[in-house]
Amino acid sequence: MTSGAAALETVVGLEVHTELKTATKLFCGCPNRFGDAPNTNVCPVCLGLPGSLPVLNRQAVELAMAIGTALGCAIRPSSFHRKNYFYPDMPKDYQISQYDEPINVDGHLALPDGTLVGIERAHLEEDTGKSTHVGSSGRIHGADRSLVDYNRAGVPLVEIVSAPDLRSAAGARAYVAELRGILVATGASDGRMEEGSLRIDANVSVRAPGAALGTRCEIKNLNSLRSLQRAIEFEADRQAALLAGGGTVVQETRHWDEEAGCTVPMRSKEEAYDYRYFPEPDLLPLVPDDAWRDRVAAALPPMPAARRAALLERLGDATPAQRDQVASVVADDLDRFVTAAADRGVPAALALARVANEVAALEDPGALDEHGVATLLEMEAGGELSATQAKTVLAEHAASGEDPRELARRRGFERVADGTLDALLDQLIAQHPAEWARYREGDEKLAQFFVGQVMRETSGKADGKAVVAGLAARR
Amino acid sequence: MSSLTRADVAHVAALARLALSDEELDRYTGQLAAVLDHAQDVAALDLGSTAPTAHPFAVGTVVRDDVLVACLDRDEVLAQAPAVEDDRFCVPRIIGEAP
Amino acid sequence: MTTAVELAERVRSGATTARATVEAALGAVADHDGALHAFLHVDGDGARAAADRVDAMVADGRDPGPLAGVPVALKDNLCTRGVPTTAASRILEGWTPPYTATVVDRLVAAGAVPVGKTNLDEFAMGSSTENSGFGPTRNPHDHTRVPGGSSGGSAAAVAAGMVPLGLGSDTGGSIRQPAALCGVVGMKPTYGMVSRYGLIAFASSLDQIGPLAATVEDAAVCLEVIAGHDPMDSTSLPEGPPSVVAALDDGVDGRRVGLVRELVDGAADDVVAAVTRAAAALEAAGARVVECSVPELRLGLSAYYLIAPAEASSNLARYDGVRYGLRVDADDVTAMNVATRTQGFGDEVKRRIMLGTYALSAGYYDAYYGQAQRVRTLVAQAFAAAYADCDVLLGATAPTTAFALGSRTTDPMAMYLSDVFTIPSNLSGEAAITVPFGAGADGLPIGVQLLSPARAEPRLFAAARVLEAAA
Ligand SMILES: [Mg+2]
């Protein structure tokens, strides 16, 4: 940190835009799907063709209400406004958004460390299309033309605006990580930041602790937790250095340049913005009644904090490493696999380790069914499968969805009976007296020699741990 | 008097993405001022207690089910576009990011 | 000429064919439209094909519907798939929509045959059809006069007998005023009664589609065909179409009719006289006519000329040269937007876009747009009070008969005053109809206007039928 900056505290408020996981767009029946061929998911409404009219998607409203409920917001009678400005990726040259009557207000989010972050509002709005900049740089500056794809235009967004309650880049990162977990848990979002389904703007200012809020800059284009943290750190240092040098911070919107690792002032258009908000005449007010609110609240699954607590309780006293694993499986919505296995008697620690390491590493772990994974972990816990074998079966189960027991049987992964293993050990010890002698003298490496021999004889079906135990017993 | 100025008209023309000649600027300033002067009968009223009407009949929340509807044929859509490249709408260089 | 109802009956009974009916209409268009310019586009092939489909249904003994084989004219702000749709603006020249407006689908499903797209003031902004980007339409009764507007093309097409039925859109009187100036029936339904899906928006909270016809009965049949809930329009009323045809002969016996001073004051003497005769005719038919005053209506004009331009300034932002219609090239996208809109829009459209942008802009919203929305509430409350004592209201449709081409083009405010009697029902969202009722000193048609509360179309049509009989 720059000299003189050390005394200053960073103040951060975040605006998180999350795309909602609906089947169709906010105001039309086009697919809400990432990665399709350009301009294939379009209709008169989301192209803003003359004469077209918007009709609100019920599921988008319910997901917005679910987010609000999960964040402890009041769900209120709301309405839509038009935000007027020209931009080529916006088909109507206005965005339909909620303005002075958002559906969710006054909530809060508790960080894992207990910090409470205020949520000012979480409102519904439509996404824009996507522009690709063609020409020398491939970026907006220096491009000589842009190509627009409207597949994303009209995709439902909820914009979640936090109070300026965060005091560090790390805190901001923790907030987004926790929020992401909540959005995934509610089923509102897939949480895929790399696909842009979570996009963050950060309002950053610095001040002497206890002083009034300083002048803030808004940083746009933060599309990963890493760039969020780096951008806030850079911006706070920049402002601190400015002040330390006797300068002042000018309120402006800045752009995070990932490559250069710095924020730069955004080039805005010549005329000052004046969005001329007014009530959207094509949409009636959105007034959820109590029954609707209650239905959404009742359908809300447990949130990450509660699920972390439940897992930790099953683990008894968890190591710091296990706490991290608990946080990550919950964040990725994989804790249900741990719970399902533990419910069937698998030690929680083993289930957690396997889900956090092996299951989480799979292509699409969410697609697995709890029953299959639980069965597999049961077999490993019961010694029917070695760790290596379990890993193989998991991969095949993930690929084919077949019953793990059947997969193990087909591979001939049934466990070698203890009797057979004892007989085999005695025979091998007799065949290799020199190695046995060195092992008895304490050369542990020789244990691996015998394990290798056993594995060769049993074509890998034996349990390595059982072999080592057998050797130790004969020392 | 609405006291609409030439500068006001130049500002709204810019907001509305319209270019005006000096002659047009003078003409429109006069014409718009006349309409706004007539509108002073409305602007001058004290209506604090009266609620605004945005919709003649707000019959209540209107939503549709989250079900897919057939999209337009891309070729039919792009056939109407002034310029197309790689199945996208092509526009001249953009100055400045979206707000 | 033969009415739509008679034509449909003859087509359904096999007395004539839809094809012959449509050929006759296309012939009439060919004969008269050179002089009138009511049509911007005539779709002869499409019309013939549609007519043949109707005849095929009759041949298989299926009922093509209540408008079987009836040629209709569509205002060119209604989207028609594959048929050019311009809203009379150069900025949409050559655009062919990939979809069709709900009202057009419903007309066709009822057997009607669209023959073409009619002229209008650009984006329906005007009262004379002189603001068309493609040249004015002339009044069939006097080619030196305007047909009124903005639905001047549909009004002239019906008045000249080229088609028995036309669709228009009414934002501040754009169906009723041209109907009055052309001597035909024009009706603005309750807001939300007819779907706006596929109507190129001018002012979304005021726009409503309605029929122009030679007779009240034809207008009623048309309304029943196009009205009713549409899930594609969030502002569409939940109920089905009103039963106006069944109510046509209900008469006005015992009805209370309010002759509204503010809907007559300032009208020319011959127009006032016509309204007075209309009141007498209703009384003669058993109605009780009372003179009443609804002062709030005087505020309507100002409120309208703030609200409509404000919504228009936003609705017309999409014409930016990116996705469809005109593009005037420039080396950056902003300059391209400006060049396209500056060349593509006419003077009146620019005027209203700027007026509306101003009314919504920072610092002026409350004084203008916000205030106008409150006046809208006052107007609705004032109408409600009047309807406590009256079943329908009576007044003039337009202050004068058709005026001379060019006589008001240089003075927007004078032109705006042509709508002073029609605007209030758009602000309240309620129903209104104009019926031809005699001629003025200049021999040109005069229309009188009947107004009713929301969803009270049946009583409105019954009263209109009485005036039609007495005219
Ligand atoms: Mg936003």
Ligand SMILES: [Zn+2]
């Ligand atoms: Zn769409």
